[in-house]
Amino acid sequence: MSIVTSATLTRTVALLFSLASQLSSTPAFSADAQAALNASAHTGATFQPPSEADIPAGPFGDTIRLGRDIMLDTPRHAARFVGNNLSCANCHLDAGRMAGSAPLWAAYVNFPAYRAKNSKINTYQERLQGCFRFSMNGSAPPLGDPVLVALEAYSFWLATGLPVNKEVAGRGYPKLEKPAQVADFSRGQAVYTARCALCHGESGAGQSTAGQVIFPSLWGNQSYNWGAGMGSINNAAQFIYANMPYGMSYSLTPQEAWDVAYFMNAHERPQDPRWLGSVEATRAKFHDSPFSLYGQTINGNVLGKTGAPKRTQDKDQAHIAP
Amino acid sequence: MRLLRNLAPALSAFLALFASSQPASSAPPAEANSCLACHGAQGEGLAAAGYPRLAGLSAEYISEQLNAYIDGRRVNPIMRPMAMPLTATQIQGIATFFSALPAPSNVAAALTDATQSALGQQLAERGEWSAGIPACFNCHAPGGVGLPPAFPPIVGQPAMYIESQIQAWKNGTRQGDPKNLANALMHNVAFRMSDTQTKAVAAWLAAQPIPTPNTSPSTTVKTNP
Numbered sequence: 001m002s003i004v005t006s007a008t009l010t011r012t013v014a015l016l017f018s019l020a021s022q023l024s025s026t027p028a029f030s031a032d033a034q035a036a037l038n039a040s041a042h043t044g045a046t047f048q049p050p051s052e053a054d055i056p057a058g059p060f061g062d063t064i065r066l067g068r069d070i071m072l073d074t075p076r077h078a079a080r081f082v083g084n085n086l087s088c089a090n091c092h093l094d095a096g097r098m099a100g101s102a103p104l105w106a107a108y109v110n111f112p113a114y115r116a117k118n119s120k121i122n123t124y125q126e127r128l129q130g131c132f133r134f135s136m137n138g139s140a141p142p143l144g145d146p147v148l149v150a151l152e153a154y155s156f157w158l159a160t161g162l163p164v165n166k167e168v169a170g171r172g173y174p175k176l177e178k179p180a181q182v183a184d185f186s187r188g189q190a191v192y193t194a195r196c197a198l199c200h201g202e203s204g205a206g207q208s209t210a211g212q213v214i215f216p217s218l219w220g221n222q223s224y225n226w227g228a229g230m231g232s233i234n235n236a237a238q239f240i241y242a243n244m245p246y247g248m249s250y251s252l253t254p255q256e257a258w259d260v261a262y263f264m265n266a267h268e269r270p271q272d273p274r275w276l277g278s279v280e281a282t283r284a285k286f287h288d289s290p291f292s293l294y295g296q297t298i299n300g301n302v303l304g305k306t307g308a309p310k311r312t313q314d315k316d317q318a319h320i321a322p
Numbered sequence: 323m324r325l326l327r328n329l330a331p332a333l334s335a336f337l338a339l340f341a342s343s344q345p346a347s348s349a350p351p352a353e354a355n356s357c358l359a360c361h362g363a364q365g366e367g368l369a370a371a372g373y374p375r376l377a378g379l380s381a382e383y384i385s386e387q388l389n390a391y392i393d394g395r396r397v398n399p400i401m402r403p404m405a406m407p408l409t410a411t412q413i414q415g416i417a418t419f420f421s422a423l424p425a426p427s428n429v430a431a432a433l434t435d436a437t438q439s440a441l442g443q444q445l446a447e448r449g450e451w452s453a454g455i456p457a458c459f460n461c462h463a464p465g466g467v468g469l470p471p472a473f474p475p476i477v478g479q480p481a482m483y484i485e486s487q488i489q490a491w492k493n494g495t496r497q498g499d500p501k502n503l504a505n506a507l508m509h510n511v512a513f514r515m516s517d518t519q520t521k522a523v524a525a526w527l528a529a530q531p532i533p534t535p536n537t538s539p540s541t542t543v544k545t546n547p
Binding site for chain 1: 449
């Protein structure tokens with residue numbers, strides 16, 4: 001979308017606006033007329049995590065702050081366990097505080113919990129291991145590692161005042177109605193070009209400057225791997241609907257959110273670390289869902305057909321991390 | 323193929339010669355001379371008067387702004403008469419010239435009010451999500467150095483200018499086109515900012531030094547293919 005070539009169009013629109021503002025008493029148009037204030041707007045969440053200014057002094061406070069810093073800049077503060085250039089806060093906005101963006105406080109009070117992903121009761125630290133292995137395309141920190149302890153302390157502190165073991169409004173992503181039409185690649189591509197590429201780039205690789213990621217990659221070798229939650233079209237559509245374009249929550253239609261989520265997840269990304277030796281076997285065991293395009297043929301290519309994982313997990317961790 | 327290969331060195335020598343005679347690396351094009359009085363001999367701006375720097379802004383962004391003054395999407399009594407007489411070719415020349423000037427080594431404004439400073443820094447680095455304001459630096463890059471072409475730098479601009487732009491979006495004198503995503507994004511952010519927040523972030527940003535070329539990016543690096 002070239003800024004320059006849209007000049008004629010914008011001129012016409014500007015004319016319409018000046019006409020409109022002469023007719024009505026309200027000055028200018030409101031760009032946020034369609035966009036909600038933030039992702040929490042449609043979740044019914046009432047809980048407010050404490051302010052960072054109130055992080056206690058002393059070693060416990062230091063641990064909480066480290067957890068916050070890991071969320072904001074994971075490659076820097078948890079380098080050993082990270083295999084891409086994403087940070088947790090790229091998907092858990094406002095350092096994990098934002099309702100409607102899978103906030104940590106809502107997650108924390110619901111663990112330990114049973115997870116279908118590995119068919120067992122998971123502790124919170126075990127849940128966090130999965131984030132590193134899949135979303136961060138890295139390796140799971142051992143239980144009790146300072147990285148996990150810091151993230152757990154930060155989550156615990158964010159949840160100050162929340163009752164334990166109760167579903168709280170704002171957890172995960174707000175429900176998104178089913179699309180009227182089946183999600184579609186080319187419609188998704190059109191949404192992507194108009195509403196996403198300015199930041200995430202035409203090629204989905206994101207944008208960095210001086211080695212610092214500004215806009216994270218959505219696919220390709222620096223993104224989340226095929227095992228990640230975001231790789232599910234339903235998770236992605238819900239996240240995008242509530243959080244993207246950045247600062248313009250709920251400005252897409254549900255159909256647009258589904259289409260662009262499909263388009264995003266119809267691209268190649270790092271191999272699923274649970275790789276069973278073939279795309280077919282891996283799909284059958286872990287991706288047997290209409291929401292996963294892993295192993296499906298898109299534009300003539302079988303997604304996931306990239307061979308064994310490049311950064312293989314420590315084999316002895318595989319049984320711990322789902 | 324062969325002919326092309328033989329021609330290539332000659333061609334690039336010619337281009338280099340041509341490039342070195344381009345105004346960008348030496349004298350400004352004639353139309354730009356009148357701009358320097360306000361925008362500074364090196365395009366560094368004039369903080370005391372609130373005149374923005376143009377040095378180092380992307381050519382696309384500069385020409386888009388000049389067109390906006392011409393067609394009334396940006397309303398400003400000083401800039402409109404400056405922009406009106408310019409032809410499309412002149413706009414392009416001017417934009418190329420200023421975009422190639424190095425970002426100035428600004429003398430950061432002093433910041434005395436600690437409360438204001440803390441609020442400004444918070445907005446720039448973390449935002450105020452309860453009011454729907456993402457961190458400025460999450461779009462304008464760490465340090466506010468900008469990300470060409472669509473995201474202009476916000477460091478090295480006068481506090482008065484930053485403040486006036488956020489007000490302009492709010493009162494309709496900097497019109498956005500909702501179809502133009504870049505316009506809509508910033509329009510949205512500006513609408514959500516209170517006067518206290520605007521003043522604080524403008525003051526804090528103006529007090530930040532522009533990172534030196536070594537630490538600041540001159541080009542955008544794509545993270546992967």
